[in-house]
């Protein structure tokens with residue numbers, strides 16, 4: 477296993493006997509949160525895991541220790557090597573001796589069910605609890621603050637350094653997994669092929685300028701493909717939260733969502749028609765070539781062709797799949813994502829932009845746009861209101877941050 481770093485305290489008699497105790501730890505992420513052990517007595521955090529027993533492999537120790545400490549069951553097939561840390565210091569149990577430890581770190585997943593925890597004595601003494609934490613950098617910071625409060629300093633420092641490293645690695649892994657998540661959200665058909673096709677079109681071509689009042693996404697690196705994946709996420713969220721599914725066709729909705737902006741490149745190049753209209757023949761041809769019936773290809777490409785006509789949302793007889801696509805599309809750029817997007821736009825327009833410039837832009841565009849809720853369905857309205865509430869609170873606190881008022 478690849479060594480991440482090593483720690484040698486050189487506080488021991490170099491001729492002393494060496495005691496070795498390798499151990500294994502799990503980096504377990506679920507729904508954007510990490511499973512960690514928190515010592516409430518000393519205020520530090522560590523990844524669950526522990527020492528190998530005689531004859532035990534690192535991965536067997538990992539599975540056993542995670543169950544004992546957290547009550548969660550590691551899925552063996554999910555175990556992936558991350559890296560190791562070597563630690564050498566004076567043996568606390570034998571002051572003349574040397575303690576040497578290799579810690580093996582693994583990425584892994586746990587199943588939903590849990591068993592009863594069986595903590596060891598020192599874990600009870602340090603008041604350890606298992607917690608799901610969203611930000612490893614915050615935990616690393618806590619370890620740094622509590623380095624000398626109690627507990628084993630070497631462990632606290634090692635975990636702090638690994639947490640700082642994992643935070644970035646985990647983020648990269650999450651973005652890579654994002655495309656797979658989009659494919660899973662879609663269902664069983666050959667969506668991987670569809671996504672790859674749409675990606676190849678959107679990522680190679682210059683897309684046209686667009687946006688609401690004062691907002692031009694081409695002023696910064698707005699990725700049409702990333703938008704497409706996010707809209708797939710919103711369509712799935714809307715579909716899942718809608719109790720009455722009459723008239724909804726999940727597969728057709730998802731395919732239309734994947735293709736909805738595929739015409740951007742073509743319309744930017746020719747300038748002859750809207751991106752929605754330009755997307756119709758592209759979508760239709762792809763579906764026909766891939767064995768869809770003409771009727772279905774017409775229906776799905778029809779959704780693509782109509783998705784820009786947002787006034788149709790007010791029509792009570794509007795097709796429910798079209799309505800859901802339009803709501804998903806609109807939900808994407810709003811809320812805190814909208815705030816970040818507008819920050820990027822402000823920065824693109826003015827190199828030395830200040831917080832005041834951002835605040836002015838938010839007040840003029842982001843904030844008022846957020847307050848016109850165009851959603852029609854109760855589910856869409858609820859998501860929009862959640863986003864509005866976040867923006868309201870952000871604006872309130874941001875204003876206080878930057879003004880004397």
Ligand SMILES: [Fe+2]
Nearest residue numbers: 736737783784
């Ligand atoms: Fe669009």
Ligand SMILES: [Fe+2]
Nearest residue numbers: 703736737805
């Ligand atoms: Fe879109």
